[in-house]
Amino acid sequence: MKDITLKEIATTLGISITTVSKALKNYPDVSLKTKNAVTELAQKLHYTPNSFAVNLRTKESKTIGLIIPEVLHHFFSNIINAIIDEAEKNGYLVIILQSNETLELEKKQVELLINKRVDGILISLSNESNYDEHLKEIVNRNIPLVMFDKISKLAKCSKVIIDDQKAAFNAVQHLIDKGCKKIAHIRGPENPQNAIDRYIGYKKALEKNNIAFDPKLVYTCEKVSFEEGHEFAKQILADHPDTDGIFVITDLVAVGVLSYFNEIGIKVPDQIAVIGFSNWFISQVFTPKLSTVDQPSNEMGISAFNLLLEEMNCHKEKTVFTPKTIELDTNIIVRESTMKL
Amino acid sequence: MKDITLKEIATTLGISITTVSKALKNYPDVSLKTKNAVTELAQKLHYTPNSFAVNLRTKESKTIGLIIPEVLHHFFSNIINAIIDEAEKNGYLVIILQSNETLELEKKQVELLINKRVDGILISLSNESNYDEHLKEIVNRNIPLVMFDKISKLAKCSKVIIDDQKAAFNAVQHLIDKGCKKIAHIRGPENPQNAIDRYIGYKKALEKNNIAFDPKLVYTCEKVSFEEGHEFAKQILADHPDTDGIFVITDLVAVGVLSYFNEIGIKVPDQIAVIGFSNWFISQVFTPKLSTVDQPSNEMGISAFNLLLEEMNCHKEKTVFTPKTIELDTNIIVRESTMKL
Known part of the structure; x- marks a missing residue:
């Protein structure tokens, strides 16, 4: 594509570049005749203002970066959905990258986004990440940054979170209220904060109800996959048949x-009640329908973008921005998998 | 963030801008001592090359645009996944937009991407789109363009597709091979090419097997949703109980x-066999497991990006590019919902 410049339009019409620029912006001090001539020629030549050039002047790219662990994860698809819609409403485009849960990729992607001069970065950390150098670098460079869902508690930036401990506590309390006495926990990997917090919530609920905590009843996912669930279900039955x-x-x-459990004819919830977390679409349509913790993904995406927007605006106006943390509410959704009489 | 320029580094060290630039690019004609001094200061000052400035020189933004109908659609999540990974491997970033199946949003988004000077555009059309002006505009401006999955047959650009007619024909032939004699079709909306082609494939399979086509057995989705499936199943049973x-x-x-069918105790496949299309994750885990047409989403994303890359490279080298169409193979995946004896 040949780039048409203001200069070419000016030369062709025999007027100054300033006049062309003013005509395109509909300034009152340019005659209607000139405006029409400029607009007509600009259209004919497929002229578009060069937004990268604009960027050098305003120092804004009107583009933000979004790094998430996995696009294919239902919760993150929902978040992407909310963020790109909210960004577009506010005139921002979104570059999306996925870290595939690795620190190495995440580091590289942060660097790419910094080099691209995005106006701000939204990130949900990989399972391997803490408040590492690449994240400190974003803060040190004073680039607006918001972490959501998978965050580092140490990070000096805005955050949008849920109270994972409380949500997990409520989920386990719900099982206890339904009469469960021997409750296993299939937890997430060792490092991520949300997996740690949900595990703590599980322990606290047992403690509160005077049920002894048994570390043998805790099974740790590596990949957090459907297949791991299938395998751990088998192991739990073999190790602790009275779960x-x-x-x-x-x-x-x-x-x-x-x-x-469906395959081998275990009755859910009569023999074993099951509760999940995040309210994936599949949970509503599976047989039996799965009880779960509703995690407000849409609200989280919208809040994260708007917090970033607030910081980007402060940045533009050179006013001080103090990082904020927004905590969103969660609810237990009771479905067939825990609906004991 | 204060932008550090090569000039500031040059002034501070008392050397020329050219030397600073060469030092950062590790040119052999700069002494190791100078290189070390420049690198050290650049790091200290958080210097990053301004990629928007680079863009003005090379006329490349190393950014592409991707417009899809719906992020939350399992097939498109897979495509996004493949495209952003493939783009990143090749040094490109991806701006993602969703048209929500509307022509109006799609038009606006094409304009945004053109103004942003992306190096190329990947698009899967909304249900309302044909080869409309906004798409012709991309081609007229000579911006590399690849359509995938939901395409317009008239468009003068590269395409990555499957043979929807053939795939649908095979799906219906599979039902006939399993003994089905009265086959209903829940089709997609009137406009999109893939819905039309799947409908034609359905009719052709009936014709080939001397089964009379009955338009009353065709039900048309508007939203292509879970809820519509639920509702049409009810209607089909009421209208044609011998389906x-x-x-x-x-x-x-x-x-x-x-x-x-699960709710009201209809036996699948004994009473009614069901086959879907696209091989969503849910189909493997639902009870009964759903037979379907495997649509190679990962391969489609990779092919679409690589076709775009080929065109972007021709564009850069100012050589002629002739649009290509890649057709990917599909397979029938037989699961419980059609596994009659």
Whole structure:
């Protein structure tokens, strides 16, 4: 594509570049005749203002970066959906990158976005990340940054979170209220904060109800997959056949558990009740329908973008911005998998 | 963030801008001592090359645009996944926009991407789009363009497709091979090419097997949703209780059908066999497991990006590029919902 410049339009019409520029911006001090001539020629030549050039002047790219662990994860698809819609409403475009849960890729992607001079960065951390150098670098460079869902508590930036401990506590309390006495937990990997917090919530609920915590009842996912759920369900039955409740880190894994129980004819919830986390679409349509913790993904995407927008605006106006943390509410959704009489 | 320029580094060290630039690019004619001094200061000052400035020189933004109908659609999540990974491997970033199946948004988004001077555009059309002006504009401006999955046959650009007619024909032939004699079709909306082609494939399979086509057995989705599947299943039973097979436009809708049949105790496949399209994840884990047409989403994303890359490279080298169409193979995946004896 040949780039048409203001200069070419000016030369062709025999007027100054300033006049062309003013005509295109509809300034009152340019005659209607000139405006028409300029607009007509600009259209004929497919002229578009060069937004990269504009960027050098305003120092804004009107583009933000979004790094998430996995596009294919139902929760993150929802978040992407909310963020790109909200960004577009506010005149921003979104570059999306996925870290595939690795620190190495995440570091590289942060560098790419910094080099691209995005106006701000939204990130949900990979399972391997903490408040590492690449994230400190964003803050040190004073680039607006918001972490959401998978965050580092140490990070000096805005955050949008849920109270994972409380949500997990409520999920396990729900199992106990339904009469469960021996509750296993299929947890997430060792490092990410949300997996740690959900595990703590599980322990606290047991403690509150005077049920002894048994570390042997805790199973740790590596990949957080459907297949792991299926496999752990088998192991739990073999290791502790009298288990009567399972609290699972996320719905995808919980559906793997239900799928194994369906195969071998274990009655859910009569023999074992199961509760997941995140309210994936699949949970509503699976047989039996899965009880879960509703994580407000849409609201989280919208809040994260708007917090970033607030910081980008402060940045533009050179006013001080103090990082904020927004905590969103969660609810237990009771479905067939815990609906004991 | 204060932008550090080569000039500031040059002034501070008392050397020329050219030397600073060469030092940062590790040119052999700069002494190691100078290189070290420059690198150290650049790091200290958080210097990053301004990629928007680079862009003005090379006329490349190393950014592409991707417009899809819906992020939350399982097939498109897979495509996004493949495209952003493939783009990143080749040094490109991806701006993602969703048209929400409307022509109006799609038009606006094409304009945004043109103004942003992306190096190329990948698009899967909304249900309302044909080869309209906004798409012709991309071609007229000589901006590399690849359409995938939902395309316009008239468009003068590269395309990555499957043979929807043949795939649908095979799906319906599979139902006939399993003994189905009265087959309903839940089709997609009137306009999109893939819905039209799947409908034609359905009719051709009936014709080939001397089964009379009955337009009353065709039900048309508006939203292509789980809920519509659920509702149409009810209607089909009421209108044509002797229906023994259903070919459904996509798995999400087919799972809605199965869910209704589960509720009222219709035996699948004994009473009615059901086959979907696209091989969503949910189809493998639903009870009964859904037979479907495997649509190679990963391969489609990779092919679409590489075709765009080929065109972008020709464009850069100012050589002629002739648009290509890549057709990918599909397969029938037989699962419980059609596994009659």
